[in-house]
Amino acid sequence: MAADALPERADNVLLQTFRTGHAVRELMEHAVAGTGVSADEWAVLSSVGLFRSVAPTRLATVLRVPPTSISRYVARLAGNGLVVRMPNEADGRSYLLVLTDEGKRAVDAISPRFRSLVAGLAEHADVRAIESALVELERAAKALDIDRRTTSR
């Protein structure tokens, strides 16, 4: 048995998600090292950039992060001058996040690191296929969640 292998088990998918998640997190932390932005903050910052403008609750849903964590991320990113809160004309309870010029510069500086990281992964694995598998797993997890809420199991 290899030094890093687990014995066969029925719940391997779950434990493997655990393992792989840790491995990917290490890669991401390394990719942002020295940028002043953490891996989690990058998830938020880059998403704001892609959406152009987005409300916190939307980010929470998209990134699967609790709203309270989003609040903290936003406070930190805003405190660092990377994003600003703009009024949300459609809903006065909310606001929209937008990148500042400094935020855009940060995105421009960090993006290439992730692109080359993914390119590196692509040399060793079929990255598109893996992404599809991850999406499928997330969908299945969500489906179970719905089953649980709508049936009497």
Next chain:
Amino acid sequence: MAADALPERADNVLLQTFRTGHAVRELMEHAVAGTGVSADEWAVLSSVGLFRSVAPTRLATVLRVPPTSISRYVARLAGNGLVVRMPNEADGRSYLLVLTDEGKRAVDAISPRFRSLVAGLAEHADVRAIESALVELERAAKALDIDRRTTSR
């Protein structure tokens, strides 16, 4: 665009691992709810059961968890009477973890929950294929790690 979809992006594999990881963690937390064992502790406890006897460093490698975290998990599981430390004849600096009778009962009580969780997932997705994809991603991540350490990039 769906309410929970991200715009297209180059580093989707990484962010998707992030999202899927959160989704799976939710499922696992639900599976162990009320058992007195957390999802992370289950990862350790079930691994001890499968190995029959195993050293902490081995667990850290296998589960990709820092040794300091393993120390805490072991302290808690031992404090709850689920595992015991046995002498490691091969290495006096170390010790071997073994399930107690109570630990075995806990494993017997919790295992079915995870089996039915995976069975539920299997109704919605090709669980074996997903597991393979996760293993492939972990291997690619490890390969990059090695590249980084052995080259001058």
Next chain:
DNA sequence: TATTGTTATACTCTATAACTATA
């Protein structure tokens, strides 16, 4: 000297609940 495992510290994420402001 290097490795195994523990402990301590500081920081981060999460769950929960209480709270405001608006819908």
Next chain:
DNA sequence: TATAGTTATAGAGTATAACAATA
């Protein structure tokens, strides 16, 4: 009433470094 977002608290994981004991 319900929802968007914030704040406070407590619990848990991680990184880092220092340490004892053994290899």
